Amino acid sequence: MSDLIETDVLIVGSGPAGTTAAALLSTHGIRNMMVTRFGWLADTPRAHITNQRTMEVMRDLGLEQAAIDVSSKQNLMANNVFCHSLTGEEFGRILAWGNHPARKADYELASPCSICDIPQTYLEPILFQAAAKRGTAVRMNAEFVALEQDAEQVTATIRDRLNGKTFKVRAKYLLGADGARSTVAEAIGLPMAGRLGLSASTNVIFKADLSKYVAHRPSVLYWILQPGLDIGGIGAGVLRMVRPWHEWQAIWGVDLDKCETNITHAEAEAALRKMIGDEDIPLTVTSTAVWTVNNMYAEQYSVGRVFCMGDAVHRHPPLNGLGSNTSIQDAFNLSWKLAAVLKEQAGAALLDSYSSERQPIGKQVVTRANRSIEDYPPIFEALGLIGAADAAGATAQIAARKAPTAEGKERRTKLYAAIQQKNYEFNTHGVELGQRYRASSAIVPDGTEEPAYTRDPELYFHPTTWPGARLPHVWLERDGQRVSSLDLCGKGRFVVLTGIGGDGWKAAAAVMAKRFGIEIEALTIGPSGCDAMDIYADWFRASEIEEDGCLLVRPDHHIAWRAFSAMPDAAAKLGEVLEKILARD
Numbered sequence: 001m002s003d004l005i006e007t008d009v010l011i012v013g014s015g016p017a018g019t020t021a022a023a024l025l026s027t028h029g030i031r032n033m034m035v036t037r038f039g040w041l042a043d044t045p046r047a048h049i050t051n052q053r054t055m056e057v058m059r060d061l062g063l064e065q066a067a068i069d070v071s072s073k074q075n076l077m078a079n080n081v082f083c084h085s086l087t088g089e090e091f092g093r094i095l096a097w098g099n100h101p102a103r104k105a106d107y108e109l110a111s112p113c114s115i116c117d118i119p120q121t122y123l124e125p126i127l128f129q130a131a132a133k134r135g136t137a138v139r140m141n142a143e144f145v146a147l148e149q150d151a152e153q154v155t156a157t158i159r160d161r162l163n164g165k166t167f168k169v170r171a172k173y174l175l176g177a178d179g180a181r182s183t184v185a186e187a188i189g190l191p192m193a194g195r196l197g198l199s200a201s202t203n204v205i206f207k208a209d210l211s212k213y214v215a216h217r218p219s220v221l222y223w224i225l226q227p228g229l230d231i232g233g234i235g236a237g238v239l240r241m242v243r244p245w246h247e248w249q250a251i252w253g254v255d256l257d258k259c260e261t262n263i264t265h266a267e268a269e270a271a272l273r274k275m276i277g278d279e280d281i282p283l284t285v286t287s288t289a290v291w292t293v294n295n296m297y298a299e300q301y302s303v304g305r306v307f308c309m310g311d312a313v314h315r316h317p318p319l320n321g322l323g324s325n326t327s328i329q330d331a332f333n334l335s336w337k338l339a340a341v342l343k344e345q346a347g348a349a350l351l352d353s354y355s356s357e358r359q360p361i362g363k364q365v366v367t368r369a370n371r372s373i374e375d376y377p378p379i380f381e382a383l384g385l386i387g388a389a390d391a392a393g394a395t396a397q398i399a400a401r402k403a404p405t406a407e408g409k410e411r412r413t414k415l416y417a418a419i420q421q422k423n424y425e426f427n428t429h430g431v432e433l434g435q436r437y438r439a440s441s442a443i444v445p446d447g448t449e450e451p452a453y454t455r456d457p458e459l460y461f462h463p464t465t466w467p468g469a470r471l472p473h474v475w476l477e478r479d480g481q482r483v484s485s486l487d488l489c490g491k492g493r494f495v496v497l498t499g500i501g502g503d504g505w506k507a508a509a510a511v512m513a514k515r516f517g518i519e520i521e522a523l524t525i526g527p528s529g530c531d532a533m534d535i536y537a538d539w540f541r542a543s544e545i546e547e548d549g550c551l552l553v554r555p556d557h558h559i560a561w562r563a564f565s566a567m568p569d570a571a572a573k574l575g576e577v578l579e580k581i582l583a584r585d
């Protein structure tokens with residue numbers, strides 16, 4: 001049959017989720033094919049905040065440096081500015097993305113990687129190229145139309161958009177990474193909670209050298225609050241840095257019933273000049289588009305042999321910058337499991353853990369991003385933008401906050417508090433990095449209670465080796481090189497981490513690797529003579545186990561199980577645990 005292509009995993013979509021899954025599967029030696037609707041990748045910069053966990057995935061793929069090379073570094077993301085225009089009065093700032101001196105250490109201590117800003121137009125090609133180079137078969141201009149599946153396989157109908165003809169792809173598994181309007185999620189009837197299209201926003205991409213207005217207060221987002229400006233209902237919009245400081249994106253709310261009508265370049269330019277506050281600055285609008293704000297998540301991520309990821313299962317506004325990050329992390333969770341099942345190292349039931357682990361994260365992210373929208377009106381209200389009869393009234397209210405009166409002080413106090421609340425959009429380190437998998441068949445509890453959070457769990461990351469949590473990062477030394485504890489793990493294999501007196505675990509790992517036909521690396525961490533040197537004794541403090549205990553770390557850096565100390569029946573115990581995780585019982 002000439003119109004039938006066979007592969008092991010068919011990936012629909014080449015956004016952050018699809019390209020990451022393709023790159024990982026190819027790295028793990030799994031035959032896969034990626035089909036995507038258009039002739040190239042993202043053509044607008046959309047996602048940009050690239051958090052530490054995503055950079056850890058890039059590091060695992062060997063792509064961290066490539067990503068760093070195209071990024072704007074953390075220090076350029078330092079502020080979030082609220083102002084009348086870039087040349088006008090500034091109302092306040094908040095230090096963002098871990099740049100507050102009191103937060104910098106939190107970020108530095110938590111990961112070997114830095115948060116950074118990478119427009120989607122720069123990140124996707126890195127992942128795409130790695131996938132294609134490492135073996136992914138790619139078909140562009142190829143649109144998923146329908147699927148049918150049985151116990152053995154999935155057959156997808158794909159339409160070649162260049163000639164209109166359809167062809168079939170038969171795969172063992174299909175990944176729906178086809179974005180917020182996922183046809184795949186619809187085809188398998190994933191149950192969804194929430195609503196799409198709550199409101200609409202316009203995107204204007206433009207070029208202008210704004211260095212003289214922004215370089216002294218570097219930020220990825222400049223909020224413009226300007227009474228009388230005909231944008232965002234109350235004169236509110238955002239200028240977002242795409243490339244410092246000459247390429248930009250402007251975003252403002254538009255009426256939902258106008259969301260099918262795009263604004264013209266001339267209309268966009270007029271608004272931009274007011275937002276910048278400089279009528280003469282050279283400026284070129286390159287594109288305009290409208291997108292809708294969603295509040296929806298899937299209650300389950302898979303049906304049979306079809307698994308959805310990314311915006312297909314979590315659809316939310318860009319606040320907190322979590323969309324692409326979570327999509328990439330979904331792919332990191334599923335890819336090693338698919339590889340293990342396809343290599344017959346694990347039972348198919350391992351794949352059930354994808355939904356039980358990632359769905360609660362998707363729900364959390366959708367909820368967080370939507371709650372961050374609700375934190376803006378108090379800022380507008382404190383400034384007097386809401387409720388004023390007209391632009392002149394609003395302008396007078398903005399000025400009233402500077403009055404040397406009790407009322408003026410009350411306004412100032414409210415504004416400062418409302419801006420501080422935005423820590424829940426710009427500094428949610430706990431949400432970005434603190435994902436713990438609970439109630440999963442691919443995690444074996446150690447009998448201890450989940451450690452309580454000692455600080456706000458959204459704002460602060462709480463490292464722990466409690467099974468289900470991500471392996472804590474500490475710096476170690478190996479072969480004369482500085483390495484992270486995370487560098488010892490990942491790359492598609494299980495790792496047993498132990499220390500002085502942990503030889504029993506090393507022997508057990510060797511026996512079990514043979515028995516299960518999987519790669520398990522067993523490493524000791526401790527003084528010189530160990531596989532990695534705990535040079536600062538940070539591991540001694542962070543591991544939460546005795547030196548002769550062990551951590552079993554999954555290929556995605558999450559702790560699968562831990563033993564607090566040596567066990568006489570180490571091999572039997574490790575075997576029992578792996579049997580459960582790999583669904584081999």
Ligand code: FDA
Binds near residue numbers: 018327
């Ligand atoms: P995505 O939508 O990116 O990709 C879907 C892919 O599927 C595309 O390749 C598409 O062509 C393809 N496709 C669709 N239907 C198909 C079909 N039937 N057949 C074949 N192919 C099909 N996120 C973040 O982490 N940090 C941030 O700072 C921001 N900022 C941001 C700003 C703005 C303005 C927006 C609008 C969005 C963000 N995001 C973000 C969100 C981010 O852009 C979004 O979450 C990711 O693109 C989702 O990645 P996916 O791969 O899931 O879908």
